Amino acid sequence: MAGRKRKTPLKVSPARLKEKRDNPHSPEMEERRLFIQDDPQLRLGEEFFNQPCLSLARALLGKVLVRRDEDGNELRGRIVETEAYPGGEDKASHSAGGKRTERNTAMYMKPGTIYVFPIYGILLCMNVSSEGEGAAVLLRALEPLQGQTLMRRLRAARRREGAPQLKDKDLSNGPAKLCQALHILRCFDRRDLASDPDVWLEREPDANPAEPHDIVSAPRVGIESHGEWAKKPWRFYLRGNPCVSVVNKDAERQYASSTDNVPHV
DNA sequence: ATCGGGATTGCCT
């Protein structure tokens, strides 16, 4: 497929965009989808992943995770929420204290390596290794961009028969949900995002450097038992995005916007 | 060989 480029970015007010996102069949969403094409220029290479854990966790926000299945269908979701697990002293990390096991091997592999681990029996979570010994970033939520119909089918497998259809924003708003929606499997563990044919990352097709992301940083979720480490504000998400799994109002009050989290008043 | 717990989800009240 030839890489068709959009001439002018789609301009929609945030409130309007939120409304549109909830409707997968709105003209805006259809148009957005049409402009998404397989374009090698967009794929992120190994240099992108080679940065410190917290830095990578922020840099991943807005990037597009792409999954190409065996029939050539491409599923796309924009990363809207991540968590950093730098390892070392961090008790919440699978690599705490430099611990190495069969399961967490991928955390020690080169930046850009995928770490997939099973949780609660049936579910999976996906991480991306960063620079640093045993450091990785957990992907927690995506905003579906392409392939919503297939995502809905993949997600329906675990749900009660006759349950109402999932809204777009509920397809991948959680770490295990995004693995289901993009058909990320256990066998993807230890694969390289920079070179794998089935899964990769792309830049935002119409990112505007003049408008940096409004990033909220908050404590990570689901690790309350790890004392002081549970308080570190190492979860990052795009403020106001409807696909974020858990909104932290305290964190949003405490910090003004932007990419640097300068305390506000 | 056994045992305890987990970076969650979905359904029920």
Added chain:
DNA sequence: GGCAATCCCGATG
């Protein structure tokens, strides 16, 4: 908001 589901992994004996 509560709570069961579900099983693999890693630690321990």
